[in-house]
Amino acid sequence: MPYLSKTATKELHVFSDASEKAIAAVAYLRTTDSSGEPNIGFILGKAKVAPTSGHTIPRLELSAAVLAVEITQTIVNNLDLDTVKFYTDSKVVLGYISNETRRFFIYVANRVEKIRKFSSPSQWNYVPTNRNPADSGTRSVPAHDIHLTHWSVKEQIHKRNPIANLNPFLDERGLLRAGGRIAKSDLNLREKKPLIVPGRHHIAILLVRHYHDKIKHQGRHFTYGAIRSAGFWIIGAKRLISSFIHKCVTCRKLRDKTECQIMSDLPEDRLEPSPPFTNVGIDTFGPWTIVSRKTRGGYANSKRWAILFTCLVTRAVHIELIEEMSSSAFINAVRRFAAIRGQVKIFRSDRGTNFIGAIDDLLRLTQSTSKMDPSRTFFIILVQLGSSIRHIRPTWVEPGKE
Numbered sequence: 001m002p003y004l005s006k007t008a009t010k011e012l013h014v015f016s017d018a019s020e021k022a023i024a025a026v027a028y029l030r031t032t033d034s035s036g037e038p039n040i041g042f043i044l045g046k047a048k049v050a051p052t053s054g055h056t057i058p059r060l061e062l063s064a065a066v067l068a069v070e071i072t073q074t075i076v077n078n079l080d081l082d083t084v085k086f087y088t089d090s091k092v093v094l095g096y097i098s099n100e101t102r103r104f105f106i107y108v109a110n111r112v113e114k115i116r117k118f119s120s121p122s123q124w125n126y127v128p129t130n131r132n133p134a135d136s137g138t139r140s141v142p143a144h145d146i147h148l149t150h151w152s153v154k155e156q157i158h159k160r161n162p163i164a165n166l167n168p169f170l171d172e173r174g175l176l177r178a179g180g181r182i183a184k185s186d187l188n189l190r191e192k193k194p195l196i197v198p199g200r201h202h203i204a205i206l207l208v209r210h211y212h213d214k215i216k217h218q219g220r221h222f223t224y225g226a227i228r229s230a231g232f233w234i235i236g237a238k239r240l241i242s243s244f245i246h247k248c249v250t251c252r253k254l255r256d257k258t259e260c261q262i263m264s265d266l267p268e269d270r271l272e273p274s275p276p277f278t279n280v281g282i283d284t285f286g287p288w289t290i291v292s293r294k295t296r297g298g299y300a301n302s303k304r305w306a307i308l309f310t311c312l313v314t315r316a317v318h319i320e321l322i323e324e325m326s327s328s329a330f331i332n333a334v335r336r337f338a339a340i341r342g343q344v345k346i347f348r349s350d351r352g353t354n355f356i357g358a359i360d361d362l363l364r365l366t367q368s369t370s371k372m373d374p375s376r377t378f379f380i381i382l383v384q385l386g387s388s389i390r391h392i393r394p395t396w397v398e399p400g401k402e
Contacts, residue, residue, distance in 0.1 A: 007031040011083040012043070012075060015127065016068035017134035018060035018090075022047050024137025025068035027075055044071050047137035059107065061090035064134070065097070066111050069118050086119060087127040089135075097121050145174075162235050163196055178233045190231025199236035207232055208244045217251050269346050270312045277341040279312040282349040284325070307333040309341075312348065 011030040018024070026045040032038050046067060050060055068086055076084070088094065096104070096112050098121045104112065129135055167179030177193040185192060197204050211226040220241045227234060227241075234240060245251050269279040286305035293300045305325055309318040318341060320333035338344060 006033065007039075008034050008036075009083075010079070010081050011085065012072065012079075012081050013085050013087065014068045014072050015087045015132055015134040016061070016064040017088070017129070017132050017138050018050065018057065018064040019138035020050060020057070020060075021140065022050050022138045023060055023064040023067055024048075024134045025064060025071050026134045026137065027068075027071055028133070029079075043075055045134075045137060046071050058090060058092040061088060061093045062096060062108065062111050064088070064138075065093050065115055065124075068134075069115050073118060084119070084123060086124045087132065088124065089127055089129045089132045091126060094124055094126060097124050166196065166233065168196055188231075191229065194228065194231045194233040197232050197234045199234050199240050204234045204237075204240060205244070207234065208237075208241055212241070212244065212248065217245075217248065217254060220245060269348070272313065274313060274345070275342075276314050276316050277309065277311045277318065277344060279346045280344050280348070281310040281312050282347055283308050283310075284322075307337075309337050312346075 009032045012027060013030060014025060014027045016023075016025045024045070024047040027043040028040055029043050030038060030040050048067065055063075065086070065088055068088075072084060072086075075081075096108060097115055099112070103109070163176075163178075168176050169179055171177050171193070176196045178196055180192065182192050197207065207227060207230075208223065211230065212223045215222045215226050220238065223241050223245070224237055227237065272279065284305055284307055287303040289301050290304055291299045292302035302323070305322050307320045307322055307330065309320070310316070318337055320336055322329040322333050334347075
């Protein structure tokens with residue numbers, strides 16, 4: 001068919017037909033050039049499975065006429081045409097469309113209204129069944145015989161067609177395959193000559209989904225390789241696969257950025273205006289090895305730790321050295337710290353054994369003041385003056401229920 005821009009007239013001829021198995025419609029474009037030479041080309045064909053019960057042949061023929069109108073709307077929206085004509089082999093349908101006086105049942109009336117909304121009765125014509133090309137779509141046709149029907153046309157592929165570079169050909173079953181230069185290799189046919197699948201067809205989406213799930217969501221390159229190995233050449237496959245992976249819920253979960261938990265509000269003792277070391281955080285770090293004394297055999301090594309006191313408001317730091325990780329060593333470090341920095345309102349610490357042990361010692365001392373050790377009297381006074389020790393919970397606790 002010559003380029004449409006060089007044609008003198010462009011006529012669209014749409015045929016419809018129905019059977020107990022299916023309804024079908026097919027459209028052809030007839031053009032004439034400036035010299036009057038006509039050319040006919042296949043434009044679009046569509047078939048649907050007929051309902052299993054409850055429909056007579058005239059009603060199915062009417063549904064086929066509606067299908068013809070629908071595909072015509074698609075063609076008219078994309079082509080500039082001079083004339084549009086419709087054909088059917090059912091005189092009952094022609095009577096429905098031409099009727100001006102009789103009232104029909106709702107089923108027939110709705111479909112006639114839809115047909116007449118887009119076409120006029122003068123556009124509809126009768127065609128014998130044996131000359132109706134839509135009849136091929138209403139009967140079962142083996143795949144290897146499709147190319148022999150009116151729906152299949154053999155013409156040269158335009159160089160701008162996306163499959164032109166694939167050197168396509170029809171195999172013995174009438175399937176379109178990609179050519180190539182590896183026909184003499186030991187590979188099987190599906191790898192040497194893969195089937196060509198339109199990228200915009202729903203089958204392409206189904207193939208991408210199947211092989212993407214089969215390779216356990218490993219990404220675009222693995223999915224593309226699995227499809228090619230299976231013997232399919234999808235037009236625009238890489239773009240289609242990327243779009244599918246972008247919408248894949250599983251892939252979005254696996255590849256999405258890790259979310260960051262929003263930190264909670266600071267406690268009151270971190271925000272309270274007060275002198276340095278009024279509210280203090282405590283922690284221990286170490287150990288490290290030091291040389292404690294020199295002996296005949298060399299040097300004796302010992303371990304040392306340190307208690308870190310941090311002001312919760314100003315972030316000032318005070319460090320006290322301890323010789324062992326024990327409750328008594330911690331209590332002595334606190335006594336030295338308080339002697340230098342003054343009274344502390346709140347101590348915050350984790351649940352280290354030396355910290356927990358110090359609290360236990362305090363409880364025993366406060367419950368038996370008559371047997372109190374004078375060396376620990378100062379620490380008890382800290383508690384009596386209002387100092388408190390709070391431990392950081394190992395798990396989250398609702399604020400206010402510490």
